[in-house]
Amino acid sequence: MSGLLAGKRILVTGVLMDSSIAFHTARLAQEEGAEVVLTGFGRLSLVERIARRLPKPVPVIELDVTDQERLDALPGLIREHVDGLDGIVHSIAFAPPDALGGTFLQTGWDSVATAVEVSAYSLKSLVTSCLPVFGPRGGSVVGLTFDAKVAWPAYDWMGVAKAALESTSRYVARDLGGRNIRCNLVAAGPIRTMAAKSIPGFGTFRDIWAQRAPLSWDVTDPEPTARGVVALLSDWFPKTTGEIVHVDGGVHAIGA
Structure with missing residues (x-):
């Protein structure tokens, strides 16, 4: 079998619609030779x-990353379908409505805690629960972020949660390097997905990218981001860990 991920076994979380980055990552991973297992939460039939x-x-395995019993059961459920893992795609994020939309100073801790647990702490939870199914060769963990170096309009506590995710990724990279497990993130430009619809003022991001991206950016095309994820899952980045790779048309490099 040929392909960038030939023979690899990849767990992909966060597939909800076929417009999602996770869906296109799973598709490309299969096309590049990987055996893919998905997780879903809530609307599992969808x-x-x-x-x-x-x-x-x-x-498709049902997984709630805030439920420790589900996390503890995950290795056994994975082994029902594949004999181990070589990679994980973390594409999980959520913030309650009051944590977005410009009411940053009014958001209560309960909503902030939910955003941080689901969007950042879950990276640690997911990876540690899957450690028993990684072999001695190690593997690659790739998560998705939205550049958290700056404050974005309306993104509010999700921006804080993404900053926490970026820091969490570096610590996971530090602590699992000895097991040859890499952990990196892809910072994507805005993509019109189901998750994006929950962000008030998403059109503002579209306008920013239209004005500032040195490379043209299509908010309806998740494939460039998915390609970045697949590349990091592959063996072509064997000594890259704790990194954030920007697939955003270059906006991160351009001032206002």
Whole structure:
């Protein structure tokens, strides 16, 4: 079998619609030779229906990353479908409505705690729960972020959660390097996904990218970001860890 991910076994979280970065990552991973397992939360029947649009059939495991019992059971559920893992895609984020939209100073701790637990702490939770199914060769963990170096309009506590995710990734990289497990993030430009619809003023991001991206940016095309994720899952970055790779048309490098 040929391909960038030939023979690799990859767990992909966060597939909800076929417009998502996670879906296109799963699709490309299969096209590059990987065996893919998906996780879903909540509307599992929807995830299963969307999964049927992938090139090859895939199993779907129900997972709530805030439920320790589910996390503890995850290795056994993975082994029902594959004999181990070589990679994980973390594409999980959520913030309650009052944590977005310009009311940053009024948001209560309960909503902030939810955003941080689901969007950042879950990286640590997911990776540590999957450690028993990584072999001696190690592997690659890749998460998705939205550049957290600056404050964005309306992004509010999700921006804080993404900053926490970026820091968490570096600590995971530090602590798992000895097991040859790399942990990196892809900082994507705005993509019109189901998650994006929950962000008030998403059109503002579209306008920013239209004005500032040195490379043209299409908010309806998740494939460039998915390609970045697949590249980091591959063996072509064997000594890259704790890194944030920007797939954003270059906006991160350009001043206002």
